[in-house]
Amino acid sequence: MVSAKGLRMSFAGVEVLKGVDVDLFPGEVHAIVGENGAGKSTVAKLIGGVYQPVAGQISISGAPTQIGSPRQAIQLGVALIHQEPLTFPDLEVSENVFAGYQPSRGVRGVDWKAMRQEAGQILGRLGSRVKPTDRVANLSIADQQMVELAAALSHNAKVFLLDETTASLTPKEVEELFVIVRKLREDGCALAFVSHRLEEVFSIADRITVLRDGEQVATLIPNETSPEEIVRLMVGRDHSDLGLAPRSYQAQEPVLEVKGLSRGSKFHDVSFQLRRGEILGLGGMVGAGRTEVCEAIFGIARPTGGQVLFDAKPVTIRKPADAIRLGIGLVPEDRQHNGLFMPMQIKENTSSVGLAGFARASWVDRGREGKTATEYATRLRTKLRSVLQPVKELSGGNQQKVVLSKWLLTKPKVLILDEPTRGVDIGAKAEIHMLIRELVEQGMSILIVSSDLPELLGLSDRILVMRQGRIAAEFKGVEADAESVMRAATGQAA
Amino acid sequence: MKRFAAFRELGTVVLIVLAMVVAGIREPRFFKPESLSNILLYAPLLIVVGIGQMMVIVTRGIDVSVGSMVGISAMTVGMLFKAQPHMPLPLGVGVGILAGLLLGSLNGVLIAGVRIPPIIVTLGGLSAYRGLLFFICQGHQIDANFVPDGLTYWSQAGPITIAGLTISWVFCIAIAGALAAAWFLQRTRAGRDIYVLGSNPEAARLRGVPVRRTTFSVYAITGALCGLAGALYLSRYGVVNPGSAGKGMELVVIAAVVIGGTNVAGGSGSVLGVVLGCLLLGTISNALAVAGIDENWQQLTYGIIILVAVVVDTATKRALAKRLEAA
Numbered sequence: 001m002v003s004a005k006g007l008r009m010s011f012a013g014v015e016v017l018k019g020v021d022v023d024l025f026p027g028e029v030h031a032i033v034g035e036n037g038a039g040k041s042t043v044a045k046l047i048g049g050v051y052q053p054v055a056g057q058i059s060i061s062g063a064p065t066q067i068g069s070p071r072q073a074i075q076l077g078v079a080l081i082h083q084e085p086l087t088f089p090d091l092e093v094s095e096n097v098f099a100g101y102q103p104s105r106g107v108r109g110v111d112w113k114a115m116r117q118e119a120g121q122i123l124g125r126l127g128s129r130v131k132p133t134d135r136v137a138n139l140s141i142a143d144q145q146m147v148e149l150a151a152a153l154s155h156n157a158k159v160f161l162l163d164e165t166t167a168s169l170t171p172k173e174v175e176e177l178f179v180i181v182r183k184l185r186e187d188g189c190a191l192a193f194v195s196h197r198l199e200e201v202f203s204i205a206d207r208i209t210v211l212r213d214g215e216q217v218a219t220l221i222p223n224e225t226s227p228e229e230i231v232r233l234m235v236g237r238d239h240s241d242l243g244l245a246p247r248s249y250q251a252q253e254p255v256l257e258v259k260g261l262s263r264g265s266k267f268h269d270v271s272f273q274l275r276r277g278e279i280l281g282l283g284g285m286v287g288a289g290r291t292e293v294c295e296a297i298f299g300i301a302r303p304t305g306g307q308v309l310f311d312a313k314p315v316t317i318r319k320p321a322d323a324i325r326l327g328i329g330l331v332p333e334d335r336q337h338n339g340l341f342m343p344m345q346i347k348e349n350t351s352s353v354g355l356a357g358f359a360r361a362s363w364v365d366r367g368r369e370g371k372t373a374t375e376y377a378t379r380l381r382t383k384l385r386s387v388l389q390p391v392k393e394l395s396g397g398n399q400q401k402v403v404l405s406k407w408l409l410t411k412p413k414v415l416i417l418d419e420p421t422r423g424v425d426i427g428a429k430a431e432i433h434m435l436i437r438e439l440v441e442q443g444m445s446i447l448i449v450s451s452d453l454p455e456l457l458g459l460s461d462r463i464l465v466m467r468q469g470r471i472a473a474e475f476k477g478v479e480a481d482a483e484s485v486m487r488a489a490t491g492q493a494a
Numbered sequence: 495m496k497r498f499a500a501f502r503e504l505g506t507v508v509l510i511v512l513a514m515v516v517a518g519i520r521e522p523r524f525f526k527p528e529s530l531s532n533i534l535l536y537a538p539l540l541i542v543v544g545i546g547q548m549m550v551i552v553t554r555g556i557d558v559s560v561g562s563m564v565g566i567s568a569m570t571v572g573m574l575f576k577a578q579p580h581m582p583l584p585l586g587v588g589v590g591i592l593a594g595l596l597l598g599s600l601n602g603v604l605i606a607g608v609r610i611p612p613i614i615v616t617l618g619g620l621s622a623y624r625g626l627l628f629f630i631c632q633g634h635q636i637d638a639n640f641v642p643d644g645l646t647y648w649s650q651a652g653p654i655t656i657a658g659l660t661i662s663w664v665f666c667i668a669i670a671g672a673l674a675a676a677w678f679l680q681r682t683r684a685g686r687d688i689y690v691l692g693s694n695p696e697a698a699r700l701r702g703v704p705v706r707r708t709t710f711s712v713y714a715i716t717g718a719l720c721g722l723a724g725a726l727y728l729s730r731y732g733v734v735n736p737g738s739a740g741k742g743m744e745l746v747v748i749a750a751v752v753i754g755g756t757n758v759a760g761g762s763g764s765v766l767g768v769v770l771g772c773l774l775l776g777t778i779s780n781a782l783a784v785a786g787i788d789e790n791w792q793q794l795t796y797g798i799i800i801l802v803a804v805v806v807d808t809a810t811k812r813a814l815a816k817r818l819e820a821a
Contacts, residue, residue, distance in 0.1 A: 050700070071702025086697035088690055090761035099690045100703040102683050109681025151701075 001026050001190040002047060002078070002159050007056035009042050009214075016042050018214045019056070024159060024190035029181060031193045031205035035234050035486070036286050036451035038211040040194045044161040047192070048080030049073035060159075076159075079152030083164040083287075085144035089137035094119035096136050097150045122150045126180050142173035149180065160184060161192045166200055167287045178204055196285045198227045198490040212236050227492045228483075235453060235482040244433055246478065249461035252276040254312070255445045256328070256414050258297065261306030266292040267469040270306070274414060274445050279436065281460030281477075282449045284489045288466040290449045291333055294416045297447075298323045298330040310414075324353060329407035331400070333418040333449075339403045340391050347373035347387040349402050354409040376405035381431060397428025404435065415439065417448045421455060433459060453482045465489050499764060502755035502807070506770040510777050517781030524784045527658035532783075533776040534661060535649060535730060538668035539564070540750050540772040542723040543743065545675045546598075546716030548751045548768045552692040553712050554760030555612035559601060559619030560720050560747055564740030566627045567594045567724025572636035572734045575645070583644050590728075591721035597623055598717010602710035612713075620744065628736050638732040648729040664726050669769075671722065676765040688712060692760035749796050750775050753803045774799075 002024040009017040017039045024030050024047075032040045045051050047058060049067035057064055060076055067073050073080065087096050094112075095102065097119040102110045116132040123130050128146040136144060145165060152160060162181070166174045181191060181204060195201055201208060202222055210217040210233040217233045254273040261270045267289035274280050282290045296303040299317040308315055310326050317323045323330070332338040340349055350373040351358055358369045373387040382401040384394060391402055400420060407415060417436070421429040436459060440446055450456045456463060463480050465473040465488040473488035517524040524530075543560050550557045571590040575581060597619065604615045638646075648663040655661070679685040687708045691698045699705050720740075728734060754771030756763030775796065782792050 069702070070700040074702065086694065086700055088693035088697060088761075090693040090757070091689060095686065095690075099698070100683075100687070100701045102686055104683055109677070110683060110686060 001061060003059045003062075004043070004047060005057045005059075007043065007046055007058075008054045009039075009046060009051060010054055016214050017046075017053075020209075020211065020214070020216045021219075022047075022192070022209055024192055025207075026158070026188045026190050027185055028206045029185055029191045029193050029204050031195060031201040031208045032211065033194075033196060033198070033201055033208060033230060033234060034211035035453070036196070037213075038234070039214040040196075040211055041163050042214075043211070044080060044163040044192060044194050047073070047159075048078060048161050048163075050080065074152075074155050074157070077155070077157050078159040078161065079149075079155070079157035080161045080163060081145060081148050081152070081165050083167045085141060085148050087136045087139075087144045087147055089135075091136060092132065093123070093130055093134045093136060093139075093147055093150075094132035096147045097122065097132075097154050099151070101154070118154070119150065122153050123147075125153070126150060127176075140173075141168045142170070142176070145169075145177070146180075157189070159190045159192075161194070163194045164196075164287075165193075166195060166197060174200060196490055198230060198492055201230075202227060210234055227490075228487075231483050231486045231490065231492060235486050244437065244458050247437070247461070249278055249477070252278070255310070256297070256447070257309040257312070258293075259307040259309065261293065261296060261303050261308065263292060263296050263301060263303045263305075265469070266301075267296075267466070270466075270471055272464055272471065274447055276445055277440050277443050279440055279446045279448060279459050279461050281456045281463040282447060282466065283451075283453070283456050283463055283485050284466035284472075286451065288489070289469040290466050291418055293466070294330060294418050294447070294449060298328060298416060300330075324410065324412075327411070327413035328416065329353075329410060329412040329414070330416045331403050331407065331418060331420055333422070335396075335399055335403055340399060342392040343390050345388050346377070346382075346384060346391055346394070346402055349391050350376055350387070350405045350409060353406050357409070372409065373405070376408065377401075380405055380435060395425065395428070397424040397432070400424055400428070400432065404432070408439075412444065414445045414447065417446060417450075419449055419451060421450070421452065429455075453485060457482060457485065467491055499755060499762070499767070501810070503764070503767055503770060505806070506754060506767065506774055510770065510774045513774065513777045513781055517777070517784060521781075521785045524781060527660075529780060529784055530659050531662070532780045533773065534659075534665045536776040536779060537769075537772045538662075538664045539723050539726055539730065539743075540747055540775065541668040541769055542671055542719050542726065543716070543747045544750045544754070544768040544772055545672060545765055546712070546719040547747050548754070548756050548763045548765070549675075549679070549688055549712040550612070550716055551748075551751055551756050551758065552688055552760055552763045553709060554692055554695070555605065555709070555712065556748070557601065557612065557616045557619075557713060557716050558744045558748075559597070559616040559623055560716065561740040561743035562620050562623035562627065563594050563597045563717055563720035564723045564727060564743055565734075565736070566597065566623055566630070567591075567721040568727040568734045568739045569627055569631050569636065569724075569736060571725050571728050572640065573631065575642055575728075576636060576640040579640070579642065583642065586642075586645070587722070587725040590725040591718050594721020594724060595714060595718040598720065599710070599714045601717065602713035605713060606706045606709035624741075627739075631734075631736050633736060635736060636728075636734040641728055641732050645725075645729045646732055648726075664729055667722075667726065671719070672765050672769050679765065684708070684711065689761065692762075694761075746775060746796065749800045752800055755803075755807070757807075758804065 004022045007017050007020045020043060022043055032043055034040045046053050049070045049072050058067060088099060094116040098115050103114045104110050119132040126146055126149060130143050130146055184191060193205060205222055208222060209219045210230060212234060252275050254275050256274040259271050262268045270293055284290050295301050297308060299319045299322050308317060315326060347370045351369045358365050370387055377384055380401040382398050391399055421432055436446055457480055461477045463475040464471050465485055467489055547557055567590040570593045571586050574586055574589055601615055601619055604610050605612050652660045652662040687703050690703050691705055691708050750771035751768055752758060753774060754767030778795055779792055
């Protein structure tokens with residue numbers, strides 16, 4: 001029904017899809033799997049009209065088609081269901097289903113009765129408990145996805161692209177969704193199912209396409225393959241390319257200890273110790289709760305249960321300032337929004353956390369601030385014209401080095417790095433790796449979250465793998481290999 | 495949320511009654527027809543402009559140029575009648591609406607087309623339109639003798655009189671406008687699009703809702719309503735002074751809209767809420783005047799009521815959200 005040939009896509013010069021062919025047949029669920037950043041969602045968004053491919057051809061029912069916008073996709077019968085439902089919280093369910101297409105009759109205007117009736121019928125067909133007059137703000141994520149599915153059905157969609165739709169659902173809700181997916185398949189719809197949960201993929205898919213680094217590795221029939229093979233194909237590379245010599249770590253006393261830490265539905269019962277001079281890796285798929293754990297430790301979001309110990313003493317961290325005072329630093333995942341003050345100078349960014357150290361009775365010593373910033377820039381080999389330059393003029397890698405200098409200046413005992421090399425070029429990446437090693441040699445402890453398997457495996461002395469909010473496995477650095485980490489992250493028993 | 499809206503509207507009614515009772519106890523004269531009719535004369539201008547402002551705020555925007563647009567429209571209509579004393583009234587009012595529509599459309603083009611933030615555009619409009627007003631009239635005001643008696647009559651008489659209290663024509667016009675607006679917002683796709691857009695702009699775009707057209711329309715509508723309010727201003731006050739006509743109105747209108755339960759973050763708001771908000775401010779203003787309290791206190795009272803309204807809104811919504819999360 002949909003045939004995509006040779007799809008290519010790049011963002012800001014980085015190629016994320018390098019020629020992918022995907023066919024969606026009526027009455028079939030086609031799963032698209034891959035590691036974080038493999039390009040799965042991009043494929044769905046290209047077919048759903050959110051992006052336009054750089055090269056490649058999409059045909060619908062045999063006719064080559066340009067899908068220029070999401071609206072056009074809807075008109076062609078293609079519905080894209082996102083991980084986070086795109087609903088209108090202030091409006092009622094029936095209007096969410098028909099937004100932009102409300103039934104309207106002459107002078108009587110929008111026919112609310114017909115709208116509610118039709119919405120009720122569609123929701124009934126989906127087997128949903130949601131009432132047409134419910135406010136969407138009061139619905140769970142799963143129910144909101146039902147509303148989106150109902151909206152798609154109201155446009156007689158024949159092609160459904162489920163983009164990580166199960167990521168925020170509970171196992172029971174996933175089962176309910178699958179009942180509907182199977183029904184749509186029986187009705188002759190074509191479905192694409194983007195996911196990284198392999199057990200789900202094997203329970204629903206008729207065909208599996210594996211992507212790795214934007215390339216199509218294989219398209220397989222579930223009966224003729226196994227989860228193990230899929231994992232192998234998803235990973236498919238050895239991790240020697242990091243170029244770091246393995247190091248042996250002699251366990252020292254724990255600096256940071258987390259006991260039974262939980263936060264609502266985000267993560268449960270997370271316990272681990274981070275020892276002096278250790279690099280502890282935190283692996284898992286997007287949405288597994290890794291970032292949330294880091295944020296809870298750093299006092300950004302308050303945990304609902306559990307305990308944090310620092311230097312063997314229980315501590316309460318209510319806000320980031322508490323964490324900083326204890327000697328904890330956090331390099332956040334989204335450096336542009338949370339890690340830096342983009343329009344401000346490099347030196348101002350460098351001094352921003354440890355500003356008190358430059359102040360004499362509230363007056364900032366600008367000269368010393370600049371000198372220190374230059375010192376750190378030299379030490380980290382940050383490429384810049386002047387420390388007076390605004391940070392936004394730097395490349396991703398150099399921006400990250402400014403974030404690191406900012407924290408190093410405060411001489412933290414524990415540094416939490418959330419995806420520290422995402423969007424960083426290879427040269428700067430290697431330099432950041434060297435720096436991490438140097439820091440732990442000097443006695444700092446590092447907790448690193450990374451979706452980059454070679455990085456995680458190459459750097460960490462120990463690796464914890466999270467899955468659906470829990471710690472699913474622990475590996476010694478030397479024992480871990482990409483496949484076992486990926487199996488733990490996707491829920492395949494070792 | 496529906497229950498919340500009903501709760502908010504009921505809350506405003508309770509406040510109106512409370513204000514009346516307190517004022518009546520302090521000063522029984524408050525309940526005299528002459529005094530009550532002041533409320534019904536104070537509210538119409540606010541209601542007409544407030545309906546537009548509410549639509550703008552629902553789309554997550556703001557229009558602070560309304561006072562100046564009312565001023566220009568009032569002046570235009572006044573100058574027209576000065577030049578053509580025998581012109582039919584509806585034609586004069588129509589020209590006023592047209593003047594407002596033009597200015598509002600200019601706001602709309604700059605915001606939806608050129609994509610300049612609403613606060614910047616309308617802050618510019620607030621001052622530029624006031625300047626334009628002085629330019630048009632060369633600094634001269636329109637005196638009462640140039641305003642047609644027929645127009646003044648709209649404020650002095652009305653179709654219904656209850657116990658000596660006359661419901662004036664201007665009040666009826668405002669209520670008719672409110673009913674029309676309620677129908678537009680509830681029953682037309684263009685009206686529903688305003689809520690769809692305000693509730694989730696990104697989702698609205700992905701659904702193919704005409705985001706730019708909708709954004710433009712709320713500012714154009716607000717302009718046209720300011721034009722109507724300009725004509726009503728002329729009827730009510732009989733004079734148009736370029737410096738004072740509509741001056742400071744934006745603050746009172748925004749206050750009424752917010753007190754009426756419109757979500758300052760966009761997505762929800764009702765015509766009924768706006769009408770009640772305007773009546774509450776009219777009641778308070780009149781109560782303070784009857785009690786002989788200084789006009790400066792009026793400003794302070796408005797400010798406190800706005801803050802209380804927003805704090806109550808936020809607190810109730812947070813409590814509601816918490817209960818939902820627990821459920």
